[in-house]
Amino acid sequence: xxxxxxxxxxxxxxxxxxxxxxxxxxxxxxxxxxxxxxxxxxxxxxxxxxxxxxxxxxxxxxxxxxxxxxxxxxx
Amino acid sequence: xxxxxxxxxxxxxxxxxxxxxxxxxxxxxxxxxxxxxxxxxxxxxxxxxxxxxxxxxxxxxxxxxxxxxxxxxxxxxxxxxxxxxxxxxxxxxxxxxxxxxxxxxxxxxxxxxxxxxxxxxxxxxxxxxxxxxxxxxxxxxxxxxxxxxxxxxxxxxxxxxxxxxxxxxxxxxxxxxxxxxxxxxxxxxxxxxxxxxxxxxxxxxxxxxxxxxxxxxxxxxxxxxxxxxxxxxxxxxxxxxxxxxxxxxxxxxxxxxxxxxxxxxxxxxxxxxxxxxxxxxxxxxxxxxxxxxxxxxxxxxxxxxxxxxxxxxxxxxxxxxxxxxxxxxxxxxxxxxxxxxxxxxx
Numbered sequence: 073x074x075x076x077x078x079x080x081x082x083x084x085x086x087x088x089x090x091x092x093x094x095x096x097x098x099x100x101x102x103x104x105x106x107x108x109x110x111x112x113x114x115x116x117x118x119x120x121x122x123x124x125x126x127x128x129x130x131x132x133x134x135x136x137x138x139x140x141x142x143x144x145x146x147x
Numbered sequence: 148x149x150x151x152x153x154x155x156x157x158x159x160x161x162x163x164x165x166x167x168x169x170x171x172x173x174x175x176x177x178x179x180x181x182x183x184x185x186x187x188x189x190x191x192x193x194x195x196x197x198x199x200x201x202x203x204x205x206x207x208x209x210x211x212x213x214x215x216x217x218x219x220x221x222x223x224x225x226x227x228x229x230x231x232x233x234x235x236x237x238x239x240x241x242x243x244x245x246x247x248x249x250x251x252x253x254x255x256x257x258x259x260x261x262x263x264x265x266x267x268x269x270x271x272x273x274x275x276x277x278x279x280x281x282x283x284x285x286x287x288x289x290x291x292x293x294x295x296x297x298x299x300x301x302x303x304x305x306x307x308x309x310x311x312x313x314x315x316x317x318x319x320x321x322x323x324x325x326x327x328x329x330x331x332x333x334x335x336x337x338x339x340x341x342x343x344x345x346x347x348x349x350x351x352x353x354x355x356x357x358x359x360x361x362x363x364x365x366x367x368x369x370x371x372x373x374x375x376x377x378x379x380x381x382x383x384x385x386x387x388x389x390x391x392x393x394x395x396x397x398x399x400x401x402x403x404x405x406x407x408x409x410x411x412x413x414x415x416x417x418x419x420x421x422x423x424x425x426x427x428x429x430x431x432x433x434x435x436x437x438x439x440x441x442x443x444x445x446x447x448x449x450x451x452x453x454x455x456x457x458x459x460x461x462x463x464x465x466x467x468x469x470x471x472x473x474x475x476x477x478x479x480x481x482x483x484x485x486x487x488x489x490x491x492x493x
Contacts, residue, residue, distance in 0.1 A: 121308065125472065128465045132408045135415040 083145035090137030097130040220429040227425060228418055230258045230350055236343055263347040267334045274298070275330075305329050305467060313471040314478065321474050324364055328357060329467040336417060336459035340452070348462075349417040351410065358406035358413075361470045366402070369477035381477075405473055409466060416462050420455040424448050 105123040109116050234242040247256040274294065281295040291299050310318040310325050332348055339346025347353050370378055382398045383391050427448045431440035 117308070121312070121468075124461075124465065125468060128412065128469065129408075131416075132412045135411055135419075136408075138419070139411060139415055 079144050083141040086144070087138055087141040090134045090141070093137075094130055094134030097134075098127050101126050101130070220426070220433060223429070224422055224425045228349060228421055230260045232256065232258055234259055234262060234343075259345045260347045260350045260353065263335065263338055263345050264353065267331060267338060267347065270334055270338075271330055301330075302326060309464070309468050309471050313468065314475040317478070318471075321364065321368065321471070324360070325467050325471055328360070328470060329463050332357070332413065332466055333460065333463035336463060337456075339417065339421070340455060340459065346417045346421065348413055349421060351414045354410045354413040355406075357466070358409035361409060361473065362402075362406040364470070365405075365473045365477045368474050372478040405469075409469060413462055413466055416458055420451065420458055424451050424455070427451065 101123055105119050108119045112119075232244050232246060234244065236242070244257045244259070244262065249255065275298070278295045278298045281291060285291065290296070305326055306322060309329075310322050314321055335348040335353070336346065338344040339349060348357075369381065373381060382395050384394050384398055386394050428444050431437075431444040
């Protein structure tokens with residue numbers, strides 16, 4: 073039972089840590105994109121596309137972490 | 148881009164119109180339940196030795212859902228997320244789907260998500276045959292109206308902003324695949340948000356199949372663009388031969404992580420939204436409070452639902468965009484004329 077409790081604890085902590093990483097990463101992207109758009113409004117649509125791709129990739133990595141946490145919690 | 152926004156708003160309105168009755172049903176459930184759990188709790192107190200699982204099935208179906216709190220909430224959520232052999236129409240009963248005996252150890256029986264895939268295929272066939280029929284009766288100077296206009300906006304968006312800007316030269320060849328995958332995923336995602344629907348893209352098998360398609364399209368496009376020799380050269384990433392022992396395995400693994408990332412991204416995004424909505428609704432069941440139901444569960448569930456509506460479009464777009472990007476990377480020539488192609492249409 074103790075091992076199971078530790079697994080739940082690990083899953084919860086891991087989910088939080090993965091979200092911290094993804095949040096920082098996507099926040100940085102959004103900040104840079106906003107800055108870039110403000111400096112160069114004519115490149116808005118290119119910047120948006122690049123931003124979405126990068127955010128999706130970061131989100132993908134975070135989701136790997138979340139999936140592992142879910143697997144831990146469901147064990 | 149403006150036209151796309153208008154269409155999303157329209158779809159949003161329609162889906163809200165469908166959502167409101169659903170939420171009323173859930174509210175009714177929340178108000179009806181508190182009398183039953185007290186009964187169920189009493190029975191639990193009077194006979195603590197009897198585990199809840201062995202309680203009669205009829206009582207379990209009515210009262211136990213609320214009485215057992217958190218574990219039960221988890222069960223119900225998993226029940227909703229996972230694939231099963233029943234199409235449930237809650238107040239009206241359910242349809243059991245036929246079970247087919249496994250062939251060569253593979254279970255190929257028809258499940259809820261398979262039915263949803265069929266529904267999506269049928270919807271796509273109907274929508275696009277109607278739309279293409281409209282274009283036949285139109286003169287060249289007329290603008291399309293209604294559904295045709297909506298679909299044209301999305302198709303043009305995929306053609307210009309996704310296919311052309313990412314693949315560049317020779318994007319027309321890959322356009323049918325990208326459009327199919329976009330609309331298929333979009334309809335799957337949206338079907339999971341209407342009552343009695345299920346998210347077929349919330350099943351890892353479906354998303355894996357879709358990304359395997361992308362994998363093969365990418366590999367075949369790379370072979371066609373570079374030939375066998377060029378393809379093998381691509382695997383060395385243009386490095387010195389002494390580094391090949393490191394670079395070649397990395398490049399080969401890289402070919403497989405791309406579809407894997409596509410799989411997990413779509414699956415996790417679609418599943419996570421549903422889990423969050425159900426968890427928010429179950430907060431009021433766990434705490435057994437009307438105040439929580441009115442102040443937390445329903446407003447937050449609606450908010451997440453609307454976010455999910457956006458995510459449905461976003462994930463369909465992201466899957467298509469990344470597929471196009473991978474095809475573009477695989478077919479790109481060494482001269483790298485992509486930036487020019489990307490800017491060309493603006």
